[in-house]
Amino acid sequence: MTIRDASNRQSALNRLTANAPFLARLAELNPDDVTRFLTDGIFAALAGVSAPPEDDDIMRALRQWRGRIALLLALGDLSGEHDVATTTRLLSDFADQACDAALAAAFAERTPDEEPRGLSVIALGKLGSHELNYSSDIDPILIFDPDTLPRRSRDDPTEAAVRIARRMTEILSARTGDGHVLRVDLRLRPHPEVTPIVLPVDAAISYYESEALAWEQAAFIRSRASAGDRALGEQFLAAIQPFIWRRSLDFRQLKEIGAMSDRIRDHFAQGQAFGPGYDLKRGRGGIREIEFFAQVHQLIYGGRDPSLRVPATVDALAALAAAGRVEPEVATRLSGHYATLRRIEHRLQMVEDQQTHCLPTQPAALDGVARLDGKADGAALLAVLEPVTADVGACYDRLVAERAVTTGLPRDDDSLAAALLAAGFDPPDAALRTIAEWRGGKLRALRSPAALDALETMLPELIKALGAAPDPDATLTRFDKLVAGLPSAINFFHLLAAQPALARIATRVLALAPTLADALGVRAQLIEGLIDSRAFDAPADKTQLLQEWAPGLATLEYERLLDRVRDLVGERRFAYGVQLVAGATDPLAIALGYSELAEAALCVLADATVAEFVAAHGRISDSELVVLALGRLGGRALTHASDLDLIYLFTGDHLAESDGPRPLGATTYYNRLAQRVTAAMSVPTAAGKLYDVDTRLRPQGAQGPLVVTLDSFERYQREEAWTWEHMALLRARPVYGSDNARDEVERIIAELLATPRDRAKLAADAAEMRDRIAAHKAPQGVLDIKGGPGGLVDLEFAMQVTQLATGHCHDPNIAAALACLKAAGLAPDGVCEAHGLLARMLVMLRLTAPDGEPATAAARQLVASQCGEPRWPQLLAAHDAARQEIADWWASIRSQQENEK
Structure with missing residues (x-):
């Protein structure tokens, strides 16, 4: 131990004793822990504190354990031996273990001969993200499986689960002479006023799939199975991932999340002004605004980018910066501010173990908090915090400004006509009739109050964008046709209102590009991909696309994979088309991008199809499928809607047989496999169409077999092929198969093309x-x-x-x-x-x-x-x-x- 270490530890103890009565009492009760800390440091002292044995008086043992942990973590924090992130993680780890111990005790009281199982603690909030405070509530949702929960013979499953959950909560929350362990708040469960405190897992999944509210989606960003039957909890969270991370953005929910933040600002207005009494958590520029800043960006982009699905706030900011969603400098500043605010929040709670977030209003109390943190007085503490809260507030204000809603269009005809005329509709008559029909609910997508509300929110930006089009009336007509084809326009309208730039892009698409307009009419959510600024980057190559797609495709079943690839290709192809309409990229670069996109899709779907086929029919030794591209794909020059000209080949012996449960001869094997690859690329699914595949350039054309061996292909090309078939080979390129197989195909083609000609x-x-x-x-x-x-x-x-x-x-x-x-x-x-x-x-x-x-x-x-x-x-x-x-x-x-x- 160095002199500096000794000095820091003693200073921490002195400040704790002088300024934190709660921790000072704990130091008196646990002198051995204090001595170990002073002598050997925080981590050695923590190593000497373990969970109580199961046969102890659980109420007392847990409270004494909690007191020792709280004391030592405070000393480690105050001495600087661990940072804020380590403090909150260790507090969270303790809470997990305490919940496990309390749950085990509750099970033992009712079913002493059974292992605890079938009941899971789903941590939300700061416990869910391993960011627990010194004196924080925990906000779990409790779920149980009626089929596996141990219970007495006459117990109803729900009644048994409720009794166990109630006892666990009592063990943790009841205040005794030794204090409490954790305050447990179960009100984040669905409909807490009418539902039991623990929910059947199937009912919980059903609720989150169909009824959950916007704030619940945001809450589950920071969620994990933290105690109890973790396997059950992880299955539950896996089942509701589509609810948490939605590919199709719901801007109604984002709007509601923002409104919730505004209500918090309004409700805690007395803590908004910086100074004594300031609310570190909910005040302007406080902890909550950093958390909301990260979570709103995660909700917007996390459905499409799994790398952003991280629960801890600082980790989320780092992921957002790495993904290019937040400026790295802003993410770094907010992360530092978060650590500062959380550290001072901890100091407030150390004083008397109170769940408080507000700076004291009394000068002496504020001075005490400052001295606990090593500052001279309250004024010095405020000087540190003021620029932090100002910067956080400014960052959050910019986020709020981005989602600000403009005022609506007039409703009376004269005022509306004047607004339309000013926007560029001259004369405004046709636009007046169309807007009247929309407001009257003529279209199917506009027959609900929510849809009409969304319409009014979106109309100002839309009319501004449409009015700037080369032919406003024609473009409005196309937009009307687009909306007429939507089953619901609510989310589409909220998206355009929240992202005015997208309204301008959509208008340009409708005015200039019928192909893209048709695609948008079929899938209005295509425009969501343009929220990502990278949608206007140079087109990605095949390798980049495969790397980008891999995390989201790895675990999908085959049918879902077909849909997902269609989604990915459709979004990217639409974005490339928009780049052309925006005049942002050379058309030849886009043609190359279209080709790389098609080749990436072919690789993914062929791999998946081969895997499915092998599972049923096995493999053929020393043999594989090879795909040869010709025409525009072969030449890497596709247009937006080009067909794919493909030839299927296979290596190895055509007399061989597969080794699977249902073996096939090689020719039959590869013909069926090729048919399935073609179907994977071309058959419309629920996600729509991908590519038309043309295989008529194969040997002997449409009359020949779909797949031939490399030897047969070479022999046909040498002995039977027409001149035009060799001309077509000049644009041939192998796009699927092993490196060796592709090299062999290239050798054959090169030799054929080098043959002397008359x-x-x-x-x-x-x-x-x-x-x-x-x-x-x-x-x-x-x-x-x-x-x-x-x-x-x-x-x-x-x-x-x-x-x-x-x-x-x-x-x-x-x-x-x-x-x-x-x-x-x-x-x-x-x-x-x-x-x-x-x-x-x-x-x-x-x-x-x-x-x-x-x-x-x-x-x-x-x-x-x-x-x-x-x-x-x-x-x-x-x-x-x-x-x-x-x-x-x-x-x-x-x-x-x-x-x-």
């Missing part, structure tokens, strides 16, 4: 195939970017004939292949720019004019801007020039073929 026959075959395509599928107008003279199909034919004829630049990505050909002098100088322009136009028009219909004037301007042109006329001129460049290249290749005949 150039005249190659060009003739390509020209014939191009003519067939043109005859079969006429261009859809002058802006059919793929079809027609000089379109992307012509570009690919010209490029692929050149690649096969020369044996060069076999890159599945068109842009990369063209750059290679240009560098080698095998493609015209302007073809790379021509492809870039048309590829960008294709991506943009798939969103803004998906069926070839004329885009609106505003959408045309968006497309022009995203393609690097100032206006639509300039884009059309650049488009014509690009098509001419491509048409000339393709014509030159055809003419060479004609000349070589």
Whole structure:
């Protein structure tokens, strides 16, 4: 022990004796503990204090144990040998053990020959997050399992559980000559005025799944099975996770949680002003506001990000900062402030073991609390606390401002017409009729008082956003159509009211992108993903997506996994589309992002499908499924609604058989497996549609088997394949299978593509195939970017004939292949720019004019801007020039073929 350690310990004891009568009495009752602390330190002293034996007088033994723990933890805290977080965790650990001991004693009194089981203590609040105060209540919810709870033969299960729970509470809470152990508050259970103090587990699950209130959701952020039958408690908490962490945000609940905080501020107004009498817990800038700050962010983002589901406040702030939800500097400051406020709160409670949070109003008492904390006097303590509470209050005020609700729109026609005219509806007549129909409950989604209330909350921001659209009336009509398709609009409206930026984004989507508008009409909650600022980050690659998704997918059953992947892909695909509409990202980068997204989904679903199939049919030794992507997925250039062109292959012996409970021959095995992978990717589920899968590019087309061996694939491609099939292989890329299997497929493709060609026959075959395509599928107008003279199909034919004829630049990505050909002098100088322009136009028009219909004037301007042109006329001129460049290249290749005949 150093001189400094000795000095700190003695100072702590002196301050405790002089300023905390409750702890001073405990020091007199437990001199050996004090001596051990002074000599060996806090952790050695704590090691000498253990839970009382089961055969002791439980009431007295627990109280004496609690007194020794309270004394030693205070000494360790005051001496600085452990910090606030350690203090609260050790207090929480003691409370857990005390609850276990009291519960065991209660069971022993009623069923002495049975092991305690079937009753669980679910800790909420500070005990739930291991942040218990010196003199805090505990706020448990007690649940029991009627099937496993030991009871006397004539006892009703509920009656037996209530008696045991009541006795446990009495053991802990009753005040005797030795004091009490823990105050137990059971009022956080559902309907405490009418329900028993311990609830059947099934009834509790049912309540939280269907009836629970907003504050209850927030309370369960800090929850755990802390005592009793922990396995039962953990099963209960696992069952209600969807209630706690909701993927679909309920902004009504967030609004109510914020209102609850406001009511606390109002109710404790006398403790708001900083100074003597200030309420450290509930005052402005106090402990509760730091907790609410963290919890509101957790409720918004935790349903989508499991890393945020941490109960302790400081841990939650760190997780929010790491996830980019809170500025790291703000999280660090609030964490430090939290420790300061909790430390002084402990000092208040050390004085007389009172559950108080208010600074004393009497100068002498305030000086005593300050000296207990090592300060000279009350003024010095206030000087430390004042900047802390000011900063916390300012942070919380900003959070409150973010969810502030604007005033509603007028209800009388004249005032409303004036407001609509000012917003941009000129004339306002159509908007007046639509709003009147909404307010009259004409739409199914607007027939409840709650829906109408949500409508009024949202209308001001919505009308402002709609009025700023290029065509306000048309955009309002689309919004009306969207709402008409919703079963309920309540949460959607609250979301738009709480996040005005989303109202502007939704309006832009409705005005400019019919494809996204249709998606939003089917799943209005898609817009929730845009709350996350990272929705506008550069598109993630496959590896990043798989890492991000893994925690949330790991434990899902197969059917739920199919839905979840559809949700994840739909949200991300929608966000990428919004990036295009916002003009935030290059369309070619989004095309790559769409491709990485599809490949990640394929990997997840193929892995899950294989696992399901193996469970039923086993594995085939030295054999596996390989998936080959062609077309836009192969070239990493998908549009918003592209099909996936896939070929299924398998390695190994086609005569082999699987080793499972229901064995299959290899060909049957892999055909059935491939069918299931296709279904996993394409069949609509409750979460909607994922991708259309096209397998017609396989050997022998739609007439051939769905899956063939690598050997059969290679033999077919060498001996039977048509020229156009080798052209298609130029965009082939293995996207699923082991590294070895994918390497083998790439080797086969590379050798096939390197085979010397008869150039005249190659060009003739390509020209014939191009003519067939043109005859079969006429261009859809002058802006059919793929079809027609000089379109992307012509570009690919010209490029692929050149690649096969020369044996060069076999890159599945068109842009990369063209750059290679240009560098080698095998493609015209302007073809790379021509492809870039048309590829960008294709991506943009798939969103803004998906069926070839004329885009609106505003959408045309968006497309022009995203393609690097100032206006639509300039884009059309650049488009014509690009098509001419491509048409000339393709014509030159055809003419060479004609000349070589």
